[in-house]
Amino acid sequence: MVELDHIGIAVPALGPALERWRPIAGAPDGPPEVVASQRVRVAFLRAGPAEVELLEPTGPDSAVARFLARRGEGLHHLAFRVPSVDAALAEVAQRGGAVVDRVGRPGSRGRRVGFAHPTAFDGVLVEFVERP
Amino acid sequence: MVELDHIGIAVPALGPALERWRPIAGAPDGPPEVVASQRVRVAFLRAGPAEVELLEPTGPDSAVARFLARRGEGLHHLAFRVPSVDAALAEVAQRGGAVVDRVGRPGSRGRRVGFAHPTAFDGVLVEFVERP
Numbered sequence: 001m002v003e004l005d006h007i008g009i010a011v012p013a014l015g016p017a018l019e020r021w022r023p024i025a026g027a028p029d030g031p032p033e034v035v036a037s038q039r040v041r042v043a044f045l046r047a048g049p050a051e052v053e054l055l056e057p058t059g060p061d062s063a064v065a066r067f068l069a070r071r072g073e074g075l076h077h078l079a080f081r082v083p084s085v086d087a088a089l090a091e092v093a094q095r096g097g098a099v100v101d102r103v104g105r106p107g108s109r110g111r112r113v114g115f116a117h118p119t120a121f122d123g124v125l126v127e128f129v130e131r132p
Numbered sequence: 133m134v135e136l137d138h139i140g141i142a143v144p145a146l147g148p149a150l151e152r153w154r155p156i157a158g159a160p161d162g163p164p165e166v167v168a169s170q171r172v173r174v175a176f177l178r179a180g181p182a183e184v185e186l187l188e189p190t191g192p193d194s195a196v197a198r199f200l201a202r203r204g205e206g207l208h209h210l211a212f213r214v215p216s217v218d219a220a221l222a223e224v225a226q227r228g229g230a231v232v233d234r235v236g237r238p239g240s241r242g243r244r245v246g247f248a249h250p251t252a253f254d255g256v257l258v259e260f261v262e263r264p
């Protein structure tokens with residue numbers, strides 16, 4: 001069993017979104033960070049034991065830009081904290097689930113992350129997060 | 133600031149979905165419950181400090197059935213724990229956000245719940261939950 005780490009929400013622009021979520025989740029835990037490998041700019045807001053991650057695409061070639069074009073803004077992914085991203089991805093693959101990443105890669109805030117494919121979890125894009 | 137309570141995921145059938153989420157979220161906290169007012173059958177799985185709620189429509193007139201037909205299975209809503217559902221809904225309405233419910237109504241597990249409209253939170257259907 002693993003713990004929920006954060007919920008990713010795709011938005012066209014961080015600024016107005018941060019204002020809208022402030023009454024629920026307070027101020028962000030720091031300035032927005034660009035995650036170059038995923039072509040997004042992100043901000044994390046604390047909601048009790050978990051966090052809300054707002055994701056803004058940095059260009060039209062971002063997967064989040066394609067998500068926004070296809071489905072519109074809204075819930076994008078669920079991230080779970082695991083001891084080993086590689087092991088979690090391998091476990092999904094072993095039971096026949098599709099994965100986006102075979103092994104972990106660098107994510108925001110110095111963490112190692114990896115994504116399963118939405119078909120593996122009832123249409124939900126699941127991210128595994130390994131803290132340093 | 134409020135705390136995340138659970139994440140709702142729309143699925144066509146609870147049985148296979150429970151099996152798919154078991155490696156992440158373990159066994160459900162009890163047998164599935166029918167929430168007649170929302171025309172869904174739900175199961176809750178613990179993921180650390182928050183829960184994953186799997187929602188299966190009980191008929192084609194369920195909002196979750198319409199969601200599945202329109203968007204497919206996947207992330208459906210975010211629920212936040214608040215001291216007062218009525219006050220949380222009023223706060224959203226006061227700042228110009230649309231709400232589905234003006235006041236709270238009975239939810240699963242004896243809780244009082246109320247929904248804001250997705251337009252109020254960047255396309256995310258937000259539920260407020262008041263524990264008994």
